[in-house]
Amino acid sequence: RYCLFVTDGISFQWVAPFHGAVHPRGPCPSPSCHFVVTPSWEDEGMGITAVRELGEQLHALVGAFDAQCCDGELAKQYVEAFARLERLAGAGKTLALAQVDRTRAWAHGDSAARSTADWLAGRTGPSLGDAVRETNTARNLEGLGATEEALRDGELSGPQASAIADAAAQVPDAEESLLELSRKGSLEELRRRARQEKAAADDDRRRSQRQHSL
Numbered sequence: 067r068y069c070l071f072v073t074d075g076i077s078f079q080w081v082a083p084f085h086g087a088v089h090p091r092g093p094c095p096s097p098s099c100h101f102v103v104t105p106s107w108e109d110e111g112m113g114i115t116a117v118r119e120l121g122e123q124l125h126a127l128v129g130a131f132d133a134q135c136c137d138g139e140l141a142k143q144y145v146e147a148f149a150r151l152e153r154l155a156g157a158g159k160t161l162a163l164a165q166v167d168r169t170r171a172w173a174h175g176d177s178a179a180r181s182t183a184d185w186l187a188g189r190t191g192p193s194l195g196d197a198v199r200e201t202n203t204a205r206n207l208e209g210l211g212a213t214e215e216a217l218r219d220g221e222l223s224g225p226q227a228s229a230i231a232d233a234a235a236q237v238p239d240a241e242e243s244l245l246e247l248s249r250k251g252s253l254e255e256l257r258r259r260a261r262q263e264k265a266a267a268d269d270d271r272r273r274s275q276r277q278h279s280l
Contacts, residue, residue, distance in 0.1 A: 117158070124151070150220045157217040159190075160227065164204035199228050206231035212241055216248075225253055233260035237267045 112169055163186065166172055172185035179185035186195040203224070207214050213230050216222050222230070226248045234241035240263040245257050 071155045153223055154220040156227075157220065157222075160200065160204050160207065160217065160224075160237060161214075163200065164207060167201060200224065201226045203231045206235035209238070210234050210241055212245055216245055222248060223253075226256060229253070229257045229260045233263045237263045 105191070120227065131144075131209070133144065136144060138234055166185070167182040170181050172182050177185060179188060181201075183194060183197040183201040186192070186200060187194045190197075192200065207217070209226075213222070213227065213234060217227050230241065230244045230248060233244060240260075245258060247259055251259075
């Protein structure tokens with residue numbers, strides 16, 4: 067059974083109960099010590115069961131969370147820790163959405179959806195415009211290994227991933243510089259640079275087309 071283990075009040079890890087004398091980092095400090103595990107995604111249903119159980123554990127944690135018991139500094143750490151969980155959950159959602167789109171699973175069964183984005187809006191609640199952007203991000207990730215890795219590591223928010231993937235899908239050489247900017251600059255700076263990269267690529271294409279037409 068998977069559970070959410072909280073260390074030092076702010077660090078969240080996906081773990082399973084471990085009982086025994088040998089701990090991965092040394093002697094087991096208590097009968098209920100924990101070690102980090104990774105579910106076997108190849109086992110039928112194993113991955114989704116683990117994700118759902120993690121969701122239930124997080125549900126319980128948030129339900130019992132009393133921010134007023136924290137001082138301001140600890141509250142800031144909680145904000146950052148929960149934000150990372152949000153980014154990681156968004157990454158998993160984006161990766162799964164890409165497969166829903168590839169397989170056209172959104173059209174299966176009694177679904178009345180007309181597209182992947184339409185299905186996403188109906189099932190998870192964003193506006194259709196936001197669902198279109200999320201779907202485009204999922205599609206554009208293909209071939210962008212560095213961006214996907216940063217997404218899986220919880221380094222990118224949804225809007226950051228969208229800006230990078232949208233531009234890098236058209237201008238692959240811009241991927242690394244955009245990722246670097248995402249670590250140092252604001253979201254608006256990232257979006258502005260992404261627009262500039264796309265505009266420059268469009269200018270180059272138009273210039274090339276004019277030269278070939280001469």
